[in-house]
Amino acid sequence: MEDLNFVYSYDLMRQEIHELETVHRGLVQVEVIGQAPYGRDIFAIGIGHGPACAVLSGSHHAREWMTTQLLMKMLRTYASAYVSNYAVGGYAVREILDQTTIWFVPMVDVDGVELQQRGATAFSESVRESLIQMNRGSEDFSAWKANAEGLDLNRQYDGAWEGISVDAVTHPASKNYKGTRPFEAMEVKALMAFLEKVNPPAEIAYHSAGEVIFWGLELDLDDPRHMAGKELANLTGYELLPPLSDKHGGGLTDWWTYNLGKIGFTVEIGSPTTGEGPVSQTEFPKVWEANQAVGMWMANYVLQNSLLSSGDVQT
Template sequence: MGDIVNPKQVYRYKQLVKDSELLTRRYECLKKAVIGYSVQGRELIALKLGSGKRKIMLNGAHHAREWLTTALLMNMVEDYCERYENEKNVKILLQDVSIWFVPMVNPDGVTLVQDGVEQFEESDLLIQMNNGSEVFDGWKANIRGVDLNRQYPIDWENIDDQIQKPAPAMFKGPKPLSEPEAKSLYDFALKHKFSFVACYHSSGEEIFWQYKLSGKEYVYAKGFADQLSTITGYRLVDPGPDPSGGGFTDWFIMVQKRPAFTIEIAPYVGPVPVPLKHYNKIWTENKEVGMILARACLYN
């Protein structure tokens, strides 16, 4: 059988829907769930691999221009399914641990970046939010101009929101969890009580792993952060004594009291999508991340 997922392409929401269906038909170990809907009604797809009670979650494309993280996670889904069927140790692991993937948190925004404003009825408003430009390569927000990774209820009130209105990036919204995409992922995390979370972003080859951590919690999380840094080659980032807050990783660390990691793939390319020429290197660096976090569940 040939591969279903082709990550070396402009990976669209429609491709995610199609590949999710094909993968769940081929692999009995994989299940699909819909955890919510975007502003425009696109499904927020989650894929569950394994049957264990201990759970981890990996998500991607909080930010619209960072859609290559979706391709990476879908590549990971298929690779892990194949390993489940062919490697005894992986099958045993995933009888104890379940890996949940949410490959595209922001499908409306991704569609805007990839296919342009003409796909949307509110094109005039979107162009206005985009400072009059019809080029949306740098867009990070959802379709309402809210940055989804500034939406989570941890120090949200203290975010220095100089934007204060819908924009391509950085607007934190009118209140925490005002956007259905962020609220859906938040509810999903509350329901499942994940042991570890990895949130994929781009770019910079960095890992953010702490948010005001100290003491035993700092030491515990640092051990796993060091492992991820070693296998990816990405540097660990110290956000300083007063990080901005509002991110999913920030909220998960402080409220769920479990380790979480924001992993920035690819060399820094600026406010544009990561070029596909970087993909082979990205895959080599990140393909074991889910397995490492799954194994970590067995020892905590």
């Protein structure tokens, strides 16, 4: 039976990253790519021996920390599969990882996750009052999505940023505040710099909830990325949605596909009935079953379509 009180915390992630780096030295590499406003490190973990093929990110939103739980299990599984030379989801892990490196940024909003899980007491007394004010005077942060400065990190990328109008707010808040300019948040700056450095041809941003897949803004259905999205939908059993209008922009995948023309997906785990809070731990086995091979699928897709050399989508 699942522990309904379990939370996948920042400290647990750090512990597992250390264990992975220690046990799988040479296969797994760890980088601190930046810090959040309150000093917590943002980690990237690479697995493989080749050039970067994809970056998979999680917890852009604080209450969506099951995405971190998922990505860390993915890392552990791929590392074990490489050592023992077994397949995951029909994909030959060792063969793929000898040619590529998959990078994971499992928790982008490290401050926000701490705030959502532990409340304002996880921060110094000097800022607790301002955090509670941003939360409309409540000390219950269970529905919190933003970072600890009230910025919604998935409205911080310059993918149709100026036109965002859906559920917009005009001040720091628990969700949906896009800030005064794109790429303003320290967390987003850190991830941007890392993406520029490793230059992968693909990315997948995990969110919750809805069991759906987004693949860009204002794109045509004859775009080759649509066919890739169909493959991902078949793999996960999630619904591939039509491209959204530019009123929904600001996400990592929006910027990645709309501005850079690369291949990217936003994958929403968890049932559509999750509501204003984290996905229940009762759903994690189902989430894992649907998504365990996604990293291997993405790496294999990049290899099969010869995307490593150019970083461009083949037409």
